[in-house]
Amino acid sequence: MSAAGSIRIIAIVGGSAAFLIGASIFLAAIGRPPLATLSQMVLYAFGDSYSLSESLVKATPILLCALAVILPARLGLITVGGEGQLYFGALTGTAVVIALPAAPMVVLLPAMLLAGAIGGGAWSGIAGLLRARCNVNETISTLLMNYVAVLLVNYVIYGAWKDPASLGWPATMMFPPAAIVPSVFGTRAHVGLIVGIAAAVVLHISVTHTRWGIALRVLAGNRKVAAMAGFSFVKQTLLVMALGGALAGFAGICETSAIQGRLQAGISVGYGLTGFLVAWLSGQNFLRAIPIAILIGGLIAAGDALQLYSKIPSASATIMQGLLFVAALGASGLAGRGTARHG
Amino acid sequence: MAQPLVMMSSIRKQFGPVLANDDVSVTVNAGEVLALLGENGAGKSTLMKILYGFYAADAGTIRISGQPVSFSSPREAMAAGIGMVFQQFSLIPALSVLENLLAALPDAPWLQPRGSTKVRAALRWLTRLAPEIDPNRAVRTLSVGERQLVELAKVLNLDARVVILDEPTSVLTPAETERLYGFIKTLTSEGKAVVLITHKLADIAACADHIVVMRGGKIVDEAPARDRTPGSLVEAMVGRGVAGSLPPPSSPPTDVPLLQVRGLSADIQGRKIRDVSFELAPGEILGIAGVSGNGQFTLAESLAGLVPALAGDVVLDGVSIASRVEDGAISGDVAYVPERPLDNAVVADLDLALNLALRDVRQLDFFPDRKAAFRRAHELISRYDIRPPQPTLAASALSGGNLQKLVIARELSGRVRLVIACYPTMGLDVLATQAVYREMFRQATEDACVVWISEELDDLLSYAHRIAVIHAGEIMGITRREAADRRTLGRWMAGHAMIEAA
The missing domain is CATH 3.40.50.300 (P-loop containing nucleotide triphosphate hydrolases)
Incomplete structure (x- = not known):
């Protein structure tokens, strides 16, 4: 087996073991039977069609935000702006709904989704432009723009777009049925999931089998040689940042429309950051991000269910999510190091 | 005759399908320049990187002053007095010459007051080797030849008894090359051993005492330098007669500039x-x-x-x-x-x-x-x-x-x-x-x-x-x-x- 393959297996086995031990210690410490609670979580995540659909609902924005990190990473860029792009996409998508509330579905729905994607792409594209033209570090700029986007959304839902009928609750009006993203398989899971998986597959094929993928690899490997071959770092930076941002923006408007039904605070519970972690866990691989996103979505959904039925504080799901990330990243790091040493 | 400084016996190293070193044995004596001659990919650098602890040999033994040793890292090799100057240098371009030299010392100080003993220790070889290089210049402003001298000074600072030079003259100007030859002679006269990895016959003529010719991972010839002519060395190196030098290209047909x-x-x-x-x-x-x-x-x-x-x-x-x-x-x-x-x-x-x-x-x-x-x-x-x-x-x-x-x-x-x-x-x-x-x-x-x-x-x-x-x-x-x-x-x-x- 290849070295990379064995590293991956060691990382998966070791990471899972470390996570199970860590989670058991944590559960025991808060006075819960570890094994029973953990198996209950698996049931709450994937045990029946309702749990599964809830997990997929959570997985959708995480997957899209992960793709928004992986694509720039293929060019050697590290962005942490999924959250901001998601919020800004939600904002621009909602703007279309506010402007054309009575438009028929064939017009409103595509226009809203497109506006969300364009908004997210533009938000991310600003950071891309700063990076490509002025050499501003994209990690810092995307991080800071997260705060701006979230506060912009707050600004409109507390101000101009606040629905008078909501009795002071900071939110826009409910979206008309023509602006609701259709669900799939008769569950709460929506079209965003299909788009996310399709995007992952298309992007994977693009970066591994096309001339564009070669351009990204050459640019990531040696900018000087890339310039000789005629690949423009400026153009590709803008492209990957805008495309990535568009996916996150699309996630934002889907969340707003399909899950919340209107723009309000807290449309994302850290999906952008979770997506970033999923991207790293996947080793910046589009296809591997799909199952990982679903797994993490399951963990979050199970956490919600535990809080509801077993009266375990919801923060414990977040704590376990953190344990999972630390265990997985730590194990893959250690496995990589150990193999490099003896290889 | 005295105990040889380094003895490598039956060294074998395989990279995937490529056998880089096949049962190679060499001896390095103090006060002597050993020239490792061979084409690109003959296994010269691999052999010396094994001695330097950079690679582990698949088989074979290394003895230093008669003691069997096994290095798992260059750090250990350096501690045993083996130093190597690579073709690709390991200097940090953004730092100054002095900072690079200080950083390489085993007990590099945190503070670097001017004129301290540490600074003098870091500069002692450089001032002998290339007094004209200002130690406060950033390494990135140095020419390739100057960088090599700094790299050499860095290795010598660690009290190396065996200095391995990997294709040292390929980046030097004629004058710098002459100076390096002179310096190699100084080192051997002080009892150090020098291993010169090269494919230039001029290097051999200038300073080799003993020659080992490698081809395809094996030793194909070994003799004192005075017993070999350039022609026979090239023949051993390439495994066939000396290819005639090229005819000079004919003059351009026209003067109209392109x-x-x-x-x-x-x-x-x-x-x-x-x-x-x-x-x-x-x-x-x-x-x-x-x-x-x-x-x-x-x-x-x-x-x-x-x-x-x-x-x-x-x-x-x-x-x-x-x-x-x-x-x-x-x-x-x-x-x-x-x-x-x-x-x-x-x-x-x-x-x-x-x-x-x-x-x-x-x-x-x-x-x-x-x-x-x-x-x-x-x-x-x-x-x-x-x-x-x-x-x-x-x-x-x-x-x-x-x-x-x-x-x-x-x-x-x-x-x-x-x-x-x-x-x-x-x-x-x-x-x-x-x-x-x-x-x-x-x-x-x-x-x-x-x-x-x-x-x-x-x-x-x-x-x-x-x-x-x-x-x-x-x-x-x-x-x-x-x-x-x-x-x-x-x-x-x-x-x-x-x-x-x-």
Whole structure:
């Protein structure tokens, strides 16, 4: 087996073991039977069609935000702006709904989704432009723009777009049925999931089998040689940042429309950051991000269910999510190091 | 006879399918220069990297002063008195010379007061080796030759008893080379052992005491230096008779210029060229001589159109090719072989097939035909003898000489109108050098202009139609080969302009 393959297996086995031990210690410490609670979580995540659909609902924005990190990473860029792009996409998508509330579905729905994607792409594209033209570090700029986007959304839902009928609750009006993203398989899971998986597959094929993928690899490997071959770092930076941002923006408007039904605070519970972690866990691989996103979505959904039925504080799901990330990243790091040493 | 300082016995090392060292035994004595001679990829560097603890041998033993040792890292080897200067240096470009030297000391101090004993200790070898290098200069401003001296001082600071030099003269000017020879003699007279990895017979003639010739991972000849003639060494090295030197390329058929460079000025991070002008007829080879670090890199890059010209123009067959930085690739009519291929010509973590295809990568289909790319790669790899011959290997796995062959294969195998070659034979052995020259001269006979930047003055004097000398970014003079003499060129290289000579 290849070295990379064995590293991956060691990382998966070791990471899972470390996570199970860590989670058991944590559960025991808060006075819960570890094994029973953990198996209950698996049931709450994937045990029946309702749990599964809830997990997929959570997985959708995480997957899209992960793709928004992986694509720039293929060019050697590290962005942490999924959250901001998601919020800004939600904002621009909602703007279309506010402007054309009575438009028929064939017009409103595509226009809203497109506006969300364009908004997210533009938000991310600003950071891309700063990076490509002025050499501003994209990690810092995307991080800071997260705060701006979230506060912009707050600004409109507390101000101009606040629905008078909501009795002071900071939110826009409910979206008309023509602006609701259709669900799939008769569950709460929506079209965003299909788009996310399709995007992952298309992007994977693009970066591994096309001339564009070669351009990204050459640019990531040696900018000087890339310039000789005629690949423009400026153009590709803008492209990957805008495309990535568009996916996150699309996630934002889907969340707003399909899950919340209107723009309000807290449309994302850290999906952008979770997506970033999923991207790293996947080793910046589009296809591997799909199952990982679903797994993490399951963990979050199970956490919600535990809080509801077993009266375990919801923060414990977040704590376990953190344990999972630390265990997985730590194990893959250690496995990589150990193999490099003896290889 | 005294105990040998280093004894390596039956060393064996395999990299995948390649047997780099096959049952190799060498002995290094104190006060002696051992020359390890061989072509690129003969296994010389691998053998010494095993001694240096960089690789672990698959089989075999190493004894130092009779004691068996086993190094698992260069740190341990250094502690045992083994030091190595690599072809690719390990200096930190952003730091000053002094900081680099201090950082390499085992007990590097946190604070560095001027004139402290630590600073003196860090500088003791450098001041002997190259007193003219200001220790406060940043390493990135040094020429390749100067960097090598700093690297050597760094190794000597660690009290190395065995100093391994990997192709040390391939980057040096003639004067620097002479100085290095003298220095090697000083080291041996002080009882140190020197291992000189080389493929230059001049190095052997100048300072070797004992010679080991390697080919294909095996030792094919071993003798005291005085018992061997250059001819027999080359024969042992390449395994066949000495290939005759090339005939000089014929003169260009016409004087009508194909390439016109007019008042070209450019600047890459302070490395400037000023007001460079010359014209080349189709088929003409212009050699550019000069001490490295005098603007050669900037000249090559700006001729290729990779950096914007601050003034002036480069016109190839009536079309300006200068300053193409933003609007796309290097012109399809231009073949560019830059210096330091790992930094400037290949993508280290991509495979050989892709690196060989980079020249016209933008003409590929949107879904590139991989099979065709691999076929082409196989063909080029066997034609240019790139080793190991595996198109799927990452470029970073290749030795310096083989990387150079890869770039030559990519740039010179097609038809072009202008060849810009910057130190194209650096790190190459006799056969590979001749192969590179043959490709360059073939381009010239097919009516391409050739701009050939080199430090091999003898080669320029044998093959170039005209020779220009660059100093501090300016052309000091241009002369026809027939009219050139070493003294005039030497004066130009030192910065005396043409007026005095003419």
